[in-house]
Amino acid sequence: MVKLKVFIIxxxxxLAILSALGAYHMYAMERAIARSIYADMLDDMQDIGYLDPALAEYYSQEMAELGWDVSGDVFAGSGPRAENQRARKERQEAVTLAITVTPSKVAQWLNRFVEGEVTFTFIGTRPSEYFDPGW
Known part of the structure; x- marks a missing residue:
């Protein structure tokens, strides 16, 4: 009887340890994917000088395919967002990208434990690399 109790415990x-390790691995992978999307978008923004709506739509679809909630404005706080407000290198202007993504439930729970919030948020500013051809 004692052996059975020890075995069950x-x-x-x-099982608890393996489940915790699997959940943390999933959280780390989701966070890494979100960070790589952020880095790719910021590189693209830096090259063209603004957040192109087609670029934003493409990455929103990519994040939606991962099962993340992208129903709101995921790129709130990003700028410039229009071509006529494009940041230019010769003026030493910068682009800012802010992404807020709601990941899967398990990643939300672990992110609340690690970061204190349920969403993945990445914000950064870089100098624009776009040269105006007429300059």
Missing amino acids: SLAVM
Whole structure:
């Protein structure tokens, strides 16, 4: 009888540890994917000098395919967002990208534990690399 109790407790502990490791691995992967999307978008923004609506739509679809909630304005706080407000290198202007993504439930729980919030938020500013051809 004692051996059975020890076996069940040991099995429960092993399952709990393996589940926790799997959940953390999933959280780390989702956060890395979100960070790579952010880095790719910021590179693209830096090259063209603004957040192109087609670029924003493409990455929103990519994030939606991952199962993340992108129903709101995921890029709120990003700028410039229009071609006529494009940041130019010769004026030493910068582009700013802000992404806020709501990941899967498990990643939300772990992110609340690690970061204190349920969303992945990345914000950064870089100098524009866009040269106006007429300059």
